Amino acid sequence: MSYCLSIKLDSGIVFASDSRTNAGVDQISSYSKMHVFDAFNDRLFVLLSVGNLGTTQAVLNFLVRDLENPQAERSLRKVDYMFDAAQYVGDLSCQVQERHGSAMQQGKVNLEASFILGGQIEGKPHETFLIYPEGNYISSSPTQPYLQSGETKYGKPILDRIVAPDTSLEDAARCALVSLDSTMRSNLSVGPPVELCIYLKDSLEISQYVSLDIESPFYQSLQASWKDGLKKAFDELPRFEWE
């Protein structure tokens, strides 16, 4: 498992992801799941990947191959809408899973992968999409600004309490970090480093990117501050009438 999320705000988009990949408890590695496509003048995409590493790497390879081939029928450069890009990623993912489908059934390996795709094409709104293993997708909405993939449940309550469309990019980024930190504490399949990237709408470039290891001073101070704050909030809860 893994945990990735996007938060679409009025002012832009926040992306965050963990980096743990595991096939059983004895094959644990660290791979980036955040992929930025920013070598364009008129568009920008960020893709977060969750699931079978073979599938997600193949999808990324095909995305790059199609970008390098001017004759390719489809590519991130040629899509006209963000949802076109989501459909394209979903189709590539299905192709990869089908190619290895019969071997998968024999070996009982799960080839499924999910993606979160966000970004903007010039003149069009900034958007985020959650792309399912079946290749279909959903977008965020004002009532559901965030999209999650992977181990989503541990980190959901804090998002539900804090995030709204008018939340600032930095507050949403902090909330994403807390959501990831809570998940990492409660689930071993989600692990550092944590990658965080902020997109300011209409800029068509990444405004901030950080990769935070648990030992990094900022992450440490965030963890300590949140722990203290929670403890304080907890200590201030009302007493029962019999206390």
Place this chain on the structure above:
Amino acid sequence: MSYCLSIKLDSGIVFASDSRTNAGVDQISSYSKMHVFDAFNDRLFVLLSVGNLGTTQAVLNFLVRDLENPQAERSLRKVDYMFDAAQYVGDLSCQVQERHGSAMQQGKVNLEASFILGGQIEGKPHETFLIYPEGNYISSSPTQPYLQSGETKYGKPILDRIVAPDTSLEDAARCALVSLDSTMRSNLSVGPPVELCIYLKDSLEISQYVSLDIESPFYQSLQASWKDGLKKAFDELPRFEWE
């Protein structure tokens, strides 16, 4: 789904459960999932139930029937150890599931049920057990004082941060309520009223029991206090270096 939990502390046990039962979104009811067996001088049991309502009700009926029959081979009155009681509940649960097993396969209904059983037999330690649908069970431990069943993930981070064996009964009870509240906010299958019960070790009787509806003044003030405290903790998180 549902959400129930127990927290075993040095000083006793806290039990908490939601009350929502649903078979699809159009069959939502409210049933208590907390069952106290305290009509003894030398023992006390609290049973929390999660899963198929037919199965959990049948198990409860059989527990009561066996208690009323002095000739019954097994009953909560006759078990010598807490783990005997856990095994007995697990066996009853398996019997009920087997009885309706063939019909289940036809109708694709899931008859599975889980239980959390806690309490004490005079002269023996107070204990808690999580009983799986297969009838086997695990107990809590000093490094894992709490046991959860049902929709466990949303409410796990706060337990991981707050609960330790030397936590006070009232603090653990507040933590259980926050854990349930976070789950109810994030998952529709978990709903009020919330039942909470506190057992002080060696007392062999329930020391406190409350059933809290969302509108109750205590629950409202707990919710408001937690919301404010979280907001404050969040607002005090460190700024990014570029802010």
